[in-house]
Amino acid sequence: MGIVAKQSKLNAIYVFTGFAIGGITNIIFPRWFGNNLELLGIIQFVTTYGILFAQFLNMGSHMIIIRNYPAYISINNTNKAFFYGLFFPLIGLFLFGIFMFFANEFFFELSSKEKINYPLNELAMVIFLITCAMTYTRSIGSIAVAKMRTAYITFLNEVFIRVILFICVILYFNTQLSFGTLLWMHVIAYFIQFLLVLPASGFEIIKKESIPGKQEIKLNLLYGLFAMFESGASIVINRIDVIMLAALLSIEIIPVYGFAFALATVLLLPARALNIATVSIVSDHYHHSRWSEIEDLYKRSASIQFVIGALIFLMIWISIDELFMFVPEIYSAGKYAFLFLGVSKLFDLFTSINGIIIQVSKWYWYNFIFNLILLLLAIITNIWLIPAYGVTGAALATAISIFLFNLAKTYFVYKKFKILPISSKMLYTLILLLALTPVEWIDLEVYFIWSILIKSGMTAIVFTLLCYFFKVSEDLNKMINQMILFRK
Numbered sequence: 396m397g398i399v400a401k402q403s404k405l406n407a408i409y410v411f412t413g414f415a416i417g418g419i420t421n422i423i424f425p426r427w428f429g430n431n432l433e434l435l436g437i438i439q440f441v442t443t444y445g446i447l448f449a450q451f452l453n454m455g456s457h458m459i460i461i462r463n464y465p466a467y468i469s470i471n472n473t474n475k476a477f478f479y480g481l482f483f484p485l486i487g488l489f490l491f492g493i494f495m496f497f498a499n500e501f502f503f504e505l506s507s508k509e510k511i512n513y514p515l516n517e518l519a520m521v522i523f524l525i526t527c528a529m530t531y532t533r534s535i536g537s538i539a540v541a542k543m544r545t546a547y548i549t550f551l552n553e554v555f556i557r558v559i560l561f562i563c564v565i566l567y568f569n570t571q572l573s574f575g576t577l578l579w580m581h582v583i584a585y586f587i588q589f590l591l592v593l594p595a596s597g598f599e600i601i602k603k604e605s606i607p608g609k610q611e612i613k614l615n616l617l618y619g620l621f622a623m624f625e626s627g628a629s630i631v632i633n634r635i636d637v638i639m640l641a642a643l644l645s646i647e648i649i650p651v652y653g654f655a656f657a658l659a660t661v662l663l664l665p666a667r668a669l670n671i672a673t674v675s676i677v678s679d680h681y682h683h684s685r686w687s688e689i690e691d692l693y694k695r696s697a698s699i700q701f702v703i704g705a706l707i708f709l710m711i712w713i714s715i716d717e718l719f720m721f722v723p724e725i726y727s728a729g730k731y732a733f734l735f736l737g738v739s740k741l742f743d744l745f746t747s748i749n750g751i752i753i754q755v756s757k758w759y760w761y762n763f764i765f766n767l768i769l770l771l772l773a774i775i776t777n778i779w780l781i782p783a784y785g786v787t788g789a790a791l792a793t794a795i796s797i798f799l800f801n802l803a804k805t806y807f808v809y810k811k812f813k814i815l816p817i818s819s820k821m822l823y824t825l826i827l828l829l830a831l832t833p834v835e836w837i838d839l840e841v842y843f844i845w846s847i848l849i850k851s852g853m854t855a856i857v858f859t860l861l862c863y864f865f866k867v868s869e870d871l872n873k874m875i876n877q878m879i880l881f882r883k
Contacts, residue, residue, distance in 0.1 A: 405546035410664050413553030420561050421657045425650060425722040427568055432647040432725075434574055437513060439649050441578065443637050444506070444522050445585070449529035450630040452487030455619025456480050457537035461678055462618070462755055476541065478606055480534045480596075483619060488527055495519045507641050513574075521578050528585035532592050539595035541675055547595040551588050559584040621760040624767070631770055635796075636789035639777040644785065652786040654722060655729030658711055659736035662704045666744055673748055678755045689752065690814040697747035697816035698868040704744040705828045706858055708737050710851040713835045717843040717850075732790035739794035741828075746801040747816040749808045761807060769800045820867045827861055 428435040456479045463475070495502065499519035503511060511518065536548045563580040566572055572580075631638075637656070640648050673696065680688045711718065712734065719727040753762050773796035780788030809815050834854055839846045862868070863875055 405549070409546065409549040409553045413557050414661055414664055416554065416557040416561060417657065418661075420557065420564075421654060422721045424564065425654060425726055427564070428650070429723060430725065432650050433512060436641075436646040436649040437511065437518075437574075438578070438581070439637070439653050440507075440511075440641060440646055441518070441522055441525060441581065443634055443649075445525035445529050447630055447634050447638070448491060448522075448526040449533055451623055452484055452491055452526060452530045453534045453623065454483040454487050454616075455622030456483040456534045457540075458622035458754060458759075459483070459615045459619045460534075460537045461541050461674055463615070475606075476538050477535075477596075479615065479619075480531075480538055483616075484530050484534050488530060491526065492523055495523045505642065506638065507646050508643060509645050509647075511646060517575065518578075521582055524582045525585050528582070528589045532585070532589045535589070535596050536592045538597070539592065541678075542595075542597070543675060544595045545675075548592065551591055555591070556584060556588050559587065618759060621763045622754065624763045631773070635770070635773045635777055636781075636793045639774070639781055640786065640789050643778070643781045648786060651726050651729050652732060652789060654726045655732035655786065655790065656736060658718070658733050659740050661711065662707050662737060662740040663743065664703075664707065666700045666704070674751050674755075677748065677751050681752075681755045686812070689812070693747055693749075693752065693808075693814055693816050694818055695868075695870055697745060698818055698821060699870045700744040700747060701741065701821055702824045702862055702868050702871055704741050705824055706855060706862075708741055709828065709831055709834075709858055710855050712737065712832065713854050714847040714851045715835065717847045720843045729786050732786045735787070735790040735794040739797040742798055743801055745816070745821070746805045749801065749804040749816070752808050752812065753804060756811070758807075758811060762804070765800060765803050765807070769796050769803070772796055772799065820865065823865045824862065824867045827858055831858055 424435060459479045460476045496519075499515055502519070503515050532551075536551075539545070539548050560581060563577060563584060566580070567574070567577040637649055637652060640652055673692065677689060677692065680686075680692070715730055715733060716727075719730065750762060753759060773792060776792035776795050777789060780792045782788075784791065805816065831854055834850060837850065839849060841849070859875075863872055866872055
């Protein structure tokens with residue numbers, strides 16, 4: 396993919412490193428916390444709401460910066476990016492701070508069916524401060540993304556913050572630290588992450604002559620609001636299951652669902668590594684009307700993302716029962732939650748960068764419409780399915796929402812740009828995926844770790860070789876050929 400491939404190389408390394416760290420913590424934390432699910436649930440509750448609120452409270456400044464940065468470069472006024480990155484989030488954060496100060500009891504009554512055994516005022520402050528740090532990390536960090544300095548940002552988001560939080564939990568279990576201290580260590584960690592974003596963004600003092608005019612601010616504010624609701628609603632759709640599990644059942648069920656969710660999220664690793672670089676590339680192509688390049692990127696992104704995602708899904712699903720042996724038995728309730736979530740993530744990869752294409756175009760506001768409708772659908776399906784099926788119902792509701800969300804966006808991109816992410820070779824990947832899935836039924840009757848290594852390892856080799864033979868992805872074959880030549 397040329398530029399995208401070069402930009403994605405370090406991103407991929409950091410994303411997969413972060414995955415390795417996340418995989419370790421997702422296994423160790425349930426074992427350390429044991430059946431004390433409430434404490435682990437509070438940590439995941441706090442970070443979930445921090446991520447959720449941060450998507451809305453940046454006021455769309457991250458997409459304003461990425462969309463307009465090529466134009467700012469052309470007029471030699473990149474200082475404008477910092478105006479939007481610094482001042483736009485202040486509006487949302489100010490209102491959010493007032494709400495959490497005066498109405499935190501109301502917030503916790505809505506967000507958790509059972510009373511949380513922790514001082515609510517302090518918990519509200521923790522959520523607010525984490526949200527502030529996350530909001531500005533995303534907002535100012537988008538300047539580095541626009542400058543194509545994505546690898547460093549990826550390192551901070553995928554590796555640095557995971558390592559720091561892992562160390563915090565280690566200190567908690569090996570010293571006399573209180574649980575409250577652990578939460579405040581999370582706050583400090585996220586603020587350190589924000590401070591480390593500044594060097595990559597090339598922080599500039601905002602000059603008076605660089606402050607945009609009222610008309611420009613008005614247009615970008617409108618765009619930012621749509622971008623805010625688009626990205627925010629997308630996060631809500633992906634997090635509504637966790638939110639509603641706490642609201643309809645208990646905060647203690649969050650870690651059980653979180654384990655299955657973490658396994659399913661692994662499937663998005665290829666997309667996360669690629670899309671970090673892709674968003675700025677698509678913005679640049681659109682700005683210069685390079686439609687053929689956008690179409691080529693659309694198809695090739697879908698192909699490589701889907702084949703790698705399918706491989707990861709197979710490796711996990713085939714050894715799913717053995718993987719749950721690493722954690723307390725109560726977590727095994729998430730087996731079929733992973734199945735539904737995994738299938739939905741595969742469809743997300745299959746439809747590729749449809750949302751990015753819409754967001755940088757003049758039809759950006761359609762993303763808001765799609766998200767609003769599907770958010771309502773996600774809420775309705777969760778209310779319907781969670782009481783009846785628990786964590787599995789939450790996963791099924793999320794799968795339905797993500798499927799319809801991506802189907803709608805893919806159809807829209809086709810109607811407006813006459814391009815689709817689908818290629819005939821992707822059908823081969825789907826057939827191979829379906830053909831190898833039944834390996835999960837095989838019981839080798841050996842120690843579970845050996846079973847994982849044998850079943851997942853052999854399946855991965857067979858799947859990869861067949862994909863290479865059928866040339867399902869040109870980029871995959873190039874990667875394998877480069878590895879072979881390197882070994883020689």
